[in-house]
Amino acid sequence: MNNFEYLQAADADQAINLRDKDINAQYLAGGTNLVDLWKYNLTHPAALIDINHIGINNTITENPDGGVRLGAAVRNADTAYHPLVEERYPLLSKAILAGASAQIRNMASNGGNLLQRTRCYYFYDDQVPCNKRIPGSGCPAKTGYNRIHAILGTSDSCIAVFPSDMCIALSALNARVNVIGLDGERSIDFADFHRLPGDAPELDNNLKTGELITSIDLPENGFKDHYSYLKLRDRHSYAFALVSVATALKLDGKLITEARIALGGVAHKPWRVAEAEDFLINKEANRENFSAAAELIVQGAKGYGDNDFKIALAKKAIVRNCMMALDPSSQQPGAQPSA
Amino acid sequence: MDKDKIVGKPISRLEGKLKVTGAAKYAAEYEVENLLHAYVVNSPVTKGKIKSINIDKATALPGVITVLSHINRPKLAWFDLQYADMDAPPGTVFKPFYNDEILYNGQPIALVVAEDFETARYAATLVEFDFEEKPFETFLTDHTEQARPPKFGLATALKPPPPPPTGDFEQAYQDAAVKVESEYQHGTEHHNPMEMFATTTVYNGEGKLTIYDKTQGTINNQLFVANVFGLKYKNVRVLAPFVGGAFGSGLRPQYQLLLCAMAAIHLKRNVRLVLDRKQMFFFSHRPPTKQNLKFATDVNGRLTAMAHTALSETSSYEDYFESVASWSHKLYPAPNTLFEQKVVPLDVCTPLDMRAPGGSTALHAIECTMDELAYKLKIDPLELRLLNYSDTDPSAKKPYTSKALRACYLQAAERFGWKNRTPEPRSMTRGNKLVGYGMATGIWDALQFPSRVEAIINADGKLILNNAVTDIGTGTFTVMTQIAADELGLSIEDVDFRYGDSQKPFSMFQGGSAMTASTGVGIVVATKELKKKILKVARKMDNFPFAKSDDKDIIFEGGRIYLKADPEISISFKEIVAFNKGRNIKTTNMGKPHMLKLRNYSKATHSASFVEVEVDIELGNVTVTRAVTAVAAGKIINPKTAKSQIYGSMVWGISKALHEETIMDKKLGKYINTNLGEYHIPVHADIKDMDVIFAEEEDELINELGIKGVGEIGLVGMPAAISNAIFHATGKRINSLPIHFDELM
Numbered sequence A: 001m002n003n004f005e006y007l008q009a010a011d012a013d014q015a016i017n018l019r020d021k022d023i024n025a026q027y028l029a030g031g032t033n034l035v036d037l038w039k040y041n042l043t044h045p046a047a048l049i050d051i052n053h054i055g056i057n058n059t060i061t062e063n064p065d066g067g068v069r070l071g072a073a074v075r076n077a078d079t080a081y082h083p084l085v086e087e088r089y090p091l092l093s094k095a096i097l098a099g100a101s102a103q104i105r106n107m108a109s110n111g112g113n114l115l116q117r118t119r120c121y122y123f124y125d126d127q128v129p130c131n132k133r134i135p136g137s138g139c140p141a142k143t144g145y146n147r148i149h150a151i152l153g154t155s156d157s158c159i160a161v162f163p164s165d166m167c168i169a170l171s172a173l174n175a176r177v178n179v180i181g182l183d184g185e186r187s188i189d190f191a192d193f194h195r196l197p198g199d200a201p202e203l204d205n206n207l208k209t210g211e212l213i214t215s216i217d218l219p220e221n222g223f224k225d226h227y228s229y230l231k232l233r234d235r236h237s238y239a240f241a242l243v244s245v246a247t248a249l250k251l252d253g254k255l256i257t258e259a260r261i262a263l264g265g266v267a268h269k270p271w272r273v274a275e276a277e278d279f280l281i282n283k284e285a286n287r288e289n290f291s292a293a294a295e296l297i298v299q300g301a302k303g304y305g306d307n308d309f310k311i312a313l314a315k316k317a318i319v320r321n322c323m324m325a326l327d328p329s330s331q332q333p334g335a336q337p338s339a
Numbered sequence B: 001m002d003k004d005k006i007v008g009k010p011i012s013r014l015e016g017k018l019k020v021t022g023a024a025k026y027a028a029e030y031e032v033e034n035l036l037h038a039y040v041v042n043s044p045v046t047k048g049k050i051k052s053i054n055i056d057k058a059t060a061l062p063g064v065i066t067v068l069s070h071i072n073r074p075k076l077a078w079f080d081l082q083y084a085d086m087d088a089p090p091g092t093v094f095k096p097f098y099n100d101e102i103l104y105n106g107q108p109i110a111l112v113v114a115e116d117f118e119t120a121r122y123a124a125t126l127v128e129f130d131f132e133e134k135p136f137e138t139f140l141t142d143h144t145e146q147a148r149p150p151k152f153g154l155a156t157a158l159k160p161p162p163p164p165p166t167g168d169f170e171q172a173y174q175d176a177a178v179k180v181e182s183e184y185q186h187g188t189e190h191h192n193p194m195e196m197f198a199t200t201t202v203y204n205g206e207g208k209l210t211i212y213d214k215t216q217g218t219i220n221n222q223l224f225v226a227n228v229f230g231l232k233y234k235n236v237r238v239l240a241p242f243v244g245g246a247f248g249s250g251l252r253p254q255y256q257l258l259l260c261a262m263a264a265i266h267l268k269r270n271v272r273l274v275l276d277r278k279q280m281f282f283f284s285h286r287p288p289t290k291q292n293l294k295f296a297t298d299v300n301g302r303l304t305a306m307a308h309t310a311l312s313e314t315s316s317y318e319d320y321f322e323s324v325a326s327w328s329h330k331l332y333p334a335p336n337t338l339f340e341q342k343v344v345p346l347d348v349c350t351p352l353d354m355r356a357p358g359g360s361t362a363l364h365a366i367e368c369t370m371d372e373l374a375y376k377l378k379i380d381p382l383e384l385r386l387l388n389y390s391d392t393d394p395s396a397k398k399p400y401t402s403k404a405l406r407a408c409y410l411q412a413a414e415r416f417g418w419k420n421r422t423p424e425p426r427s428m429t430r431g432n433k434l435v436g437y438g439m440a441t442g443i444w445d446a447l448q449f450p451s452r453v454e455a456i457i458n459a460d461g462k463l464i465l466n467n468a469v470t471d472i473g474t475g476t477f478t479v480m481t482q483i484a485a486d487e488l489g490l491s492i493e494d495v496d497f498r499y500g501d502s503q504k505p506f507s508m509f510q511g512g513s514a515m516t517a518s519t520g521v522g523i524v525v526a527t528k529e530l531k532k533k534i535l536k537v538a539r540k541m542d543n544f545p546f547a548k549s550d551d552k553d554i555i556f557e558g559g560r561i562y563l564k565a566d567p568e569i570s571i572s573f574k575e576i577v578a579f580n581k582g583r584n585i586k587t588t589n590m591g592k593p594h595m596l597k598l599r600n601y602s603k604a605t606h607s608a609s610f611v612e613v614e615v616d617i618e619l620g621n622v623t624v625t626r627a628v629t630a631v632a633a634g635k636i637i638n639p640k641t642a643k644s645q646i647y648g649s650m651v652w653g654i655s656k657a658l659h660e661e662t663i664m665d666k667k668l669g670k671y672i673n674t675n676l677g678e679y680h681i682p683v684h685a686d687i688k689d690m691d692v693i694f695a696e697e698e699d700e701l702i703n704e705l706g707i708k709g710v711g712e713i714g715l716v717g718m719p720a721a722i723s724n725a726i727f728h729a730t731g732k733r734i735n736s737l738p739i740h741f742d743e744l745m
Ligand SMILES: Cc1cc2nc3c(=O)[nH]c(=O)nc-3n(C[C@H](O)[C@H](O)[C@H](O)COP(=O)(O)OP(=O)(O)OC[C@H]3O[C@@H](n4cnc5c(N)ncnc54)[C@H](O)[C@@H]3O)c2cc1C
Pocket: A026, A027, A028, A029, A030, A031, A032, A033, A034, A035, A036, A051, A072, A073, A076, A098, A099, A100, A101, A104, A107, A108, A109, A110, A111, A112, A113, A114, A115, A116, A163, A164, A165, A166, A211, A212, A213, A214, A238, A239, A240, A241, B677
């Protein structure tokens, strides 16, 4: 690990200004991803700007529009167990608790979660090519071992997956991300926050250099009556999703009046398909309709060999999770399939 | 069980508090003055040569002392043999920094030494290399045509080649009423003990080293270091009082020991070298193995023919192999057999024994094949085992010293509720889950090595024992204390078992589930002799009350000696040592297996595992919901530590069946999931209800204590039991481990 300078920012302005001064400076939130990347020799910050002590970042509060604001520095665990989140956005709570381990969730921040990098094996190995690490060097995952890789929205240059659980729920909930930079403040639709790899896989999201996430806004509707998070993986905890699904439904009797389905573990960003969600409107909430929606969601999916199974798995997972959403009490610890 | 005996009591491990409070020191934790820190640079290239090394950037970093490599290393032993440790397979031992040759990806190619760990680690990224790369072969199943029988050498003494064919397999198989032919595979697995490999070398002046090392064999490593650097044995001391797991990876000296000692000798300084988790994937591992089996029975289910072929990976420089092909014939009495075992040399690091090496691999294939046969025959799988049960060892044509496998089968089946199983696949369900019951047999070696123990009674009347053995977390310290306490009639507080130090009397490395028997018998022999010596001294006392009594009528109890007939009169050890002018009474003796007597017997531990799985009917998600393993392993010295060994190995079985695999990228010729985030082992959420039974097994032949060893047997049957349960649940036979849930969708 290289030597570095440690700086504490007192407020957001100071943070972005300190960051602007040194091109090799990085924000430090929980450090659970940053320090790993550092130890793996993938990043070498010359300065760390600790953003854990910026007052406004540290709270969860109600917004005037009836929604809720999650401070960027609030820990994932504190967010998941916050009464406002547990009561009104249980989907978010369940998704967070399906991620990582208790220890990591205690450190990980909400802002950091949005910015965690892919878990692609080749990305983490500084001795092999990887377009995300070194643009133009190649993508060994495409022809290598790609069980954990993407089936949707891939490009010739990269087939990596965005690994977050929390963000799959945030995507389904139509959250907004509030950021501040030298050009001032802006608010980004969750759908526009992360990006597909295209021919610039080195960019995970649309945050501009130096921009600081201050908070995440949740709209009023938390879908607390009909929701479910399902996470499928190679062990029952402490593993990233091979496929995960966040479902949020609004029902009028048996009829669906609003539907949100976001997929994790399958693409470079949380995956939502408007066509599928629209299809469900005014349809009966049953397996047949969910299956039809599932087909629409994975339309165009492409396997790379070891991850071919994700296509069938994603469809089944969508159907199962939608059925679970009808009875949220059927959800199991660790976001496992209903009993 | 004698009520006053300590052997047989579930005593908590004596060093437990030290471990959970962090007071127990491991190899990387010894505080040493003026310590330098070393970090290994591993080869990014799989095969080739180092053309040049540029260390300028690295050495320019403040705090960097030096960068060592094959170019500037100190003199090393020239002959291969001097590198060979006690567990070296036949071939040419890998010699770090010996020359510019690169034999496998991750091979150590340079060592940075710096004032602190982080500087060393950072500087390691700044060392620049120019390589000449050569084409490589690293993937077992792509190169099976290169398979050949392994060479034989010293270490193969413990792993004999498969026995010659019996009967006429081909004919018998052809004529058989019912037959099954199948192929099994598993990939590479790494030991990944919790504690990283580490060495702290204290430089005590010219040619003298004290080394704190992570190892399973203090003397093995002492001899190794002395041989490689041409030092006197007595000047090299290797200590390993606490070892945070090793599972076989510490059977051979790993390269961090050699490099750390090299740096210390070169710089004449104290040096510490710790590997990080990624580097723990750059040495020994369980080899990927491909097995082909053909089993056949008569119409009644009696095995008539068994063939088992195993191909496993080895390195290009050593012929490592583990006994795979020969196990079925130690269990089942088929008259016609054909066993074959071959290695495929590849450009990888030499594999090394990993918990139940060979046995866990073989029994997975054997016991799944038996399950397949049971289905073909429409016989209950347990029934089929009982039908082919053999009290003797059919392969050696010898009786077992003891074999309570039948009791294991019956007791575990009863506890598990096997009779509630409906045989048809997919016939049992629970909500969204298919339920499957599976069972399998386990068998493992019952080994004993020679072990020399020094036993001392000191002026306080306490018993001190000295032996070089380690305690790799198995409970050796506790169990040896129990044995010694009973032998001399002391409480455990009055016994001080000192171990983990190469300066102490000889012990083999700790492996093969052999240590309780090996060290235990050493203690029995030494304490027996000690008793004689105590009496000899005591008899010289003027007031010795039992002058007219025979030694055999005198008993040792509570730190005193009594007459059996008259417990009123006694003398304490303290008084005897005081009479001895305060000089300790001591003896050093060797405990050995009774080779001659045991020549006519086979020895093994046995187990039966019964497993329930739930498989999601739609998504394939698997959970091992219940598991019962019954073990027959002779006398159980400490049911608590023994049970922990079985629990741990059952978890390992779940891991092997469902989780564990090191993934080799064929094109890059390297492992890619080299961290515990991506190299999956079970977490708490994967482990549900588990139960252990120790079947009564009195063995008066095997050794003085009737002990067989419990370190590995609990794992052996589990992978097959799980695979068989999955078949019962889903109707799918997945013969390649680990089983991924998506194969069950
Ligand atoms: C072993 C392991 C398993 C895991 N498993 C899961 C899992 O199953 N599911 C899951 O969802 N996650 C998982 N995680 C990831 C974990 O959720 C993230 O590491 C965590 O959310 C990152 O948050 P942090 O605060 O620690 O970020 P940091 O590491 O501090 O920061 C990450 C990056 O974001 C930047 N940054 C942080 N905050 C801000 C901000 N406010 N504005 C601008 N930039 C910022 C940092 O500069 C850095 O570049 C796992 C992590 C580990 C180590």
